[in-house]
Amino acid sequence: MPKVGMEPLRRKALIDAALSAIGERGSLDVTMSEIASRAGVSSALAHHYFGAKAELLQATMQHLLAELNADARHALSRAGSPRERVSAIIAVNFSAKQFRPETIAAWLAFYVEAQKSPTLRRLLRIYARRLHSNLMSGLANLLPRHEAQQSAETIAALIDGFYIRCALKQGEPDARSAIAQVTDYVALKLAQAGASTCRTQS
Structure with missing residues (x-):
């Protein structure tokens, strides 16, 4: 039986191991025994905490969403102007914690699996709604x-596109370039809106 008080630590270790395995494999085609081995626990203990692999994958996706949401809320709490709020959300999605190879690969794998998994599709819709709202x-x-x-x-779409492009090519993610290109779009859109307002008023 697992030791009292160890469950949160073991569950987190298994989620981290799942992310690592998915990132290395580039797909969700990983086994519970492989994940358990990476986490330093037995396969039986992994099943005790999560039941089937699908439950662990769902928990892993929920963990990614929770981390991203927490980072976004923190960034927004420090943003002052509306423009800063937009910039903060863009930066969060390309932060060192989020825009790293294993996380990028996991997101792509979840997007692919969501085509046949209603649960993962629902979680991705939650992500999309939060991003839009922020x-x-x-x-x-x-x-x-x-x-x-x-x-x-x-x-x-630009944020998702950079994740997909990065997942499909080798090399370290270039967060600075991604942020710059998305920010350029925002600046262009706001400039166009300002020019349109000036023409309307003249």
Whole structure:
């Protein structure tokens, strides 16, 4: 039987091991025994905590979402202006904690698996709604509502696109370049909106 008080530590170790295994394999085609071995526990103990592999994969996805959400909330709490809120969310998605090879590979694997897993698809929808809401918390004060909605969708697509492109090529993720390119889009969109406002007023 597992030791009293060890469950949170063991569960976290198994989730970290799952991320590592998925990142190395590039897919969700990993076994519970492989994950348990990486976590330094027995396969039986892994099953005791999570039951089947699907439950561990769901917990791993939820862990990624929880970390990203916590980082986003912290970043937004420190942002002042609406523009800073948008920049903060972009930066969070490409932070050293989030935009690393194993996490990038895990996100791509979950996207692929979500095509046939309703549970993972639901979790990805939660991620998409949160990202959209966080971006709108700044964009809604910078652009007309319809344009803000469209811009939030475009920024989200750019973020997801950089993750996919990075997962499909070798080398270290270039977070600085990704942030710069997404920020360039925001600057261009806001400049266009400003020019349009000036023409309307003249």
